[in-house]
Amino acid sequence: MKTLDMRVARRWPAAEGIEAFELLPARDDLALPAYDAGAHITVHLPNGLRRNYSLCGDPSRRDSYRIAVLKDISGRGGSRCMHERVQAGDILKISPPRNDFPLNDTDGHCVLLAGGVGVTPLLAMAYTLQARRVSFELHYFARTRSRAAFLDELSAPTLSEKIRLHCDDENTDPNARPLETVLAGLAPDVRAYACGPSGFLAFLGQAWQRQNRPADHFHFEAFAPQA
Numbered sequence: 338m339k340t341l342d343m344r345v346a347r348r349w350p351a352a353e354g355i356e357a358f359e360l361l362p363a364r365d366d367l368a369l370p371a372y373d374a375g376a377h378i379t380v381h382l383p384n385g386l387r388r389n390y391s392l393c394g395d396p397s398r399r400d401s402y403r404i405a406v407l408k409d410i411s412g413r414g415g416s417r418c419m420h421e422r423v424q425a426g427d428i429l430k431i432s433p434p435r436n437d438f439p440l441n442d443t444d445g446h447c448v449l450l451a452g453g454v455g456v457t458p459l460l461a462m463a464y465t466l467q468a469r470r471v472s473f474e475l476h477y478f479a480r481t482r483s484r485a486a487f488l489d490e491l492s493a494p495t496l497s498e499k500i501r502l503h504c505d506d507e508n509t510d511p512n513a514r515p516l517e518t519v520l521a522g523l524a525p526d527v528r529a530y531a532c533g534p535s536g537f538l539a540f541l542g543q544a545w546q547r548q549n550r551p552a553d554h555f556h557f558e559a560f561a562p563q564a
């Protein structure tokens with residue numbers, strides 16, 4: 338498969354345990370392929386592994402790609418390699434964007450449901466929905482505020498009124514079920530886009546069914562480990 342050579346323009350902590358990487362074409366004459374919200378790239382890591390990462394910037398920006406990587410210490414070394422070896426100035430090979438999680442069903446109100454680092458494709462979707470003037474809300478479920486990525490961007494005036502952050506450690510009611518409460522408050526015809534850990538997605542899928550919501554209004558992507 339064709340690959341692109343990208344230069345790591347900068348890296349910075351997007352949250353505790355999550356590093357963001359801005360990638361620019363390694364050569365000035367290389368035009369970056371356009372992508373739509375929900376797309377991911379495959380990074381060819383310096384240790385030989387390949388890992389998929391969702392593009393989490395504003396898709397209307399055509400000059401760079403942005404990814405954010407959660408360090409998974411129980412994994413086989415892909416995310417650890419991104420955190421421990423990849424530095425600003427490095428050249429990384431990537432496969433061009435591919436989209437298995439497109440935002441193509443946006444009639445009416447959309448709800449974006451993010452669990453942890455699963456916010457990455459949903460952040461790109463938030464930018465697209467905002468640009469298309471589609472009504473939406475983004476609920477971001479995180480263990481703590483410090484582990485929630487891109488809070489600076491999400492709290493900027495352009496997005497902040499659409500964003501609700503739900504942190505486990507800020508929940509004072511032991512009987513509260515924030516995910517269920519959010520779902521129960523949604524209009525019957527709402528469209529949902531969800532991304533997060535497998536347990537989060539499984540819970541959402543079951544709650545969606547229990548509430549007799551249309552199955553084709555629920556779209557999700559799981560960050561499944563590479564075979």
Ligand SMILES: Cc1cc2nc3c(=O)[nH]c(=O)nc-3n(C[C@H](O)[C@H](O)[C@H](O)COP(=O)(O)OP(=O)(O)OC[C@H]3O[C@@H](n4cnc5c(N)ncnc54)[C@H](O)[C@@H]3O)c2cc1C
Nearest residue numbers: 389390391405406407411412413414415416457560561562
């Ligand atoms: C479309 C897509 C987009 C993604 N986007 C992002 C993103 O934006 N940010 C991000 O941080 N990650 C993203 N991921 C996940 C990412 O590709 C890597 O899986 C992640 O970085 C972990 O890589 P790793 O090598 O550290 O761990 P891996 O070796 O991939 O393991 C990940 C987890 O799965 C478990 N595991 C490993 N192998 C198996 C197996 N055979 N059976 C069951 N469990 C297993 C491990 O114990 C570990 O907890 C995405 C994945 C996909 C498919």
